[in-house]
Amino acid sequence: MSERSYHHGNLRSALLDRAGNVIESDGVEELSLRQLARDVGVSHGASARHFRDKHALLDALAVEGFHRLNAELAAAASSAGSFADRFRAVGMAYVEFAVAQPALLGLMYRAKHHPQASAELVGASGVGMRGLVALFEQGQESGDLREGSADEDALVAFAAVHGVATLATDDLLDGVPWRDAAERTIDFVWRGLMGG
Missing domain, CATH: 1.10.357.10 (Tetracycline Repressor, domain 2)
Structure with missing residues (x-):
């Protein structure tokens, strides 16, 4: 686990929370794994370990x-x-x-x-x-x-x-x-x- 992932505590939960906010404000179509990773401060590779x-x-x-x-x-x-x-x-x-x-x-x-x-x-x-x-x-x-x-x-x-x-x-x-x-x-x- 990287320092960044550890810093977030539970990266999976952080990504899900942010994804929920995005779909409520902007819609499912605007949801991007790369942008979610940026939003929570991790690399796309780190987020891909949780969601392929x-x-x-x-x-x-x-x-x-x-x-x-x-x-x-x-x-x-x-x-x-x-x-x-x-x-x-x-x-x-x-x-x-x-x-x-x-x-x-x-x-x-x-x-x-x-x-x-x-x-x-x-x-x-x-x-x-x-x-x-x-x-x-x-x-x-x-x-x-x-x-x-x-x-x-x-x-x-x-x-x-x-x-x-x-x-x-x-x-x-x-x-x-x-x-x-x-x-x-x-x-x-x-x-x-x-x-x-």
Whole structure:
């Protein structure tokens, strides 16, 4: 390990952090491994030891994004309150993540569908949905949700919440604050889940 890499502590993390900043401010197209290396003060060769090419960097960035999103969703699902409160917290956590990091979220979903997506990325991308299905199964077991297919209900809930997140990040809410739109969407889905 060179003195420069050691100075940065964890070069891989420094490169990922800087890459995340670049895609949020300038877009994925502007991301360059050479420029990232310059930005964090190392040679291109040093950065290439961690990421062989731009695809590997984007894959790793998407994996990190899913890990962060999954942690936020899991924390919301296990928060205090009623089942309805936890359901709403999960939905809002997803939309808040999307609004805070729209370029990263877009990259995450594009990267997971890339033919060369790593097994780690594919695995990480499914954790949130599995957690939502598990939450719905818990709600059915406790009697807080009607009986039915937890898989189907989770998919519909995800589609609605992801939809409002996309509208918010694409500035297509016609002046409605994203938080209001998200809360209304989540409440609408909740009423549907309770309606049988």
